[in-house]
Amino acid sequence: MNVAQYIRASRTARVSAAVLCTAALAACGGHRAGDAGDARPSAATTSFTEQGVTVTLTVSEWHGSTGTLSAVFAPERKGFHLYSTDLPADGVEGVGRPTAISVSGAVKADGRPAASADVRSITVPGVEAPVPVYPDGPVTLTLPVRADGDGGGDRGGEATVLLGYASCSAQDGCTIPVSGHPVHLNVTADGATFSPR
Structure with missing residues (x-):
């Protein structure tokens, strides 16, 4: 050749x-x-930091009128944990606050939040009952959601995500609990996006 x-x-x-x-x-x-x-829409994401925890919210897998809302709760300092979603609203003997995510308006929950980590119990000085917590570090809550016709979801509308949590360390104590921190969501026929307001 x-x-x-x-x-x-x-x-x-x-x-x-x-x-x-x-x-x-x-x-x-x-x-x-x-x-x-x-044809698949990209995921919408936003985040905020309050009381030593950065929360990153994502809406993904939006198909028709349903999607998935995820919230990653990440303590900024090493050795801090978050509390179980099943913790009573006032904690155990006043200690801790539940890690919480809920929605209202044009979007409704389509199930219960699922956590990415298993709950373990710890003992806290001065508290007789065990306190349920997630392991130190970040934990993700995932909530299935759907557009709600009563809230205008089938035509588009506004929704509010409410987040609550408290972080604690066995050595350094606890941060001030956060309750009902609002994040706004715009819902359309094509999906949902976070509002900057």
Whole structure:
């Protein structure tokens, strides 16, 4: 094979490979997630920090009138934990506050929040009953949600996410509890986005 034949053969191989790649993409839907042709909406995200915990909220997997609302509660300092969602509203003998997420308005909860970590019990000086907490560090609550026709969700509308929590450390004590911190959500037929107000 001379040089000219070698170059022609190499070009043919590259063109064939390109054709095969294009065919493979077409067979798999013709584009990657996030390309302009992707029908799936991107996830909406917002965050805030209060009393030593950064909370990151995400609305994802919105299909028709349902989606998933996730909240990551991340203590800023090492060795701090958050309390179980099942903790009483006033804590155990006044200690702790439940990690909480709820929605109202154009979006309703479509189930109970699920936590990414297992609950464990700790003993606190001066408290007789065990206190249920998540392991030190971040914990994620996931809540299935649906657009609510009464709140205007089928035509679009506004919703409010309310978040509550307290973080504590066995060595450094507890931060001031946060109760009912509001985050606003705009709901449309295509999904939900967070409002800056």
